[in-house]
Amino acid sequence: MITIRQATAQDFDLVAGFIRKLADYEKLAHEVRFDDATLHRHLFGERPAAEVLIGEIDGKPSGFALYFQTFSTFEGKPGIWLEDLFVEPHARGAGLGRALLSRLAALVIERGGARLEWNVLDWNELGKGFYRQIGAAHVDGWERWRMQDTALEELAHGV
Numbered sequence: 001m002i003t004i005r006q007a008t009a010q011d012f013d014l015v016a017g018f019i020r021k022l023a024d025y026e027k028l029a030h031e032v033r034f035d036d037a038t039l040h041r042h043l044f045g046e047r048p049a050a051e052v053l054i055g056e057i058d059g060k061p062s063g064f065a066l067y068f069q070t071f072s073t074f075e076g077k078p079g080i081w082l083e084d085l086f087v088e089p090h091a092r093g094a095g096l097g098r099a100l101l102s103r104l105a106a107l108v109i110e111r112g113g114a115r116l117e118w119n120v121l122d123w124n125e126l127g128k129g130f131y132r133q134i135g136a137a138h139v140d141g142w143e144r145w146r147m148q149d150t151a152l153e154e155l156a157h158g159v
Contacts, residue, residue: 002096004103007052007064009044012036015052018064022086026121050083053103055096063087065100072114079115080108098134119144 007015016036023029042049043066055063066084071077082104087097101116108116117139120127128138147155 001058002094002099003056003059004099005054005056007043007054009040011052011054011061012040012044014054014061015043015064015066018086019066019084021088022084025086026124053100055087055100057091057094057096062091062094063096063100065104067104069111070115070117075114077114078111079113079117080104080111082116082118085118097130101134 016034016039019034020029020032023032043052050066050068053065053067054061055065063086064084065082067080067082070079070081072079082101085097085100087100105116108114120131153159
């Protein structure tokens with residue numbers, strides 16, 4: 001039996017573990033730099049920056065989705081950005097990933113939103129196939145850009 005529930009502060013260690021497992025899967029473990037106190041504050045503090053769903057199979061946590069609200073000026077409505085989606089290897093194929101995405105789609109609609117969006121690594125053909133299967137489409141014509149570390153600091157300080 002699959003259940004999807006909102007994570008609570010008591011789930012912090014579970015969520016942090018899922019993040020690390022996802023980073024391992026994506027070959028990006030070297031980029032995991034969060035400290036527990038800061039992550040905890042941003043997920044479960046007074047003003048959360050993101051939310052987390054926990055997916056369980058027969059009562060055992062087996063995956064998660066970490067997401068936050070976005071806003072489309074063209075649509076004039078909010079949306080949800082799926083930052084992370086991870087299902088334990090032993091649970092893949094059981095429908096948990098689809099159930100997590102289904103709950104996120106329902107949240108978009110419940111909140112009066114227009115879009116559910118995410119990135120996928122270019123080498124992740126398994127993920128792309130799954131996303132196509134559930135009706136998602138690649139957004140042509142857009143590139144992802146980022147500022148962080150020194151470049152972010154310099155821009156913030158007018159350098």
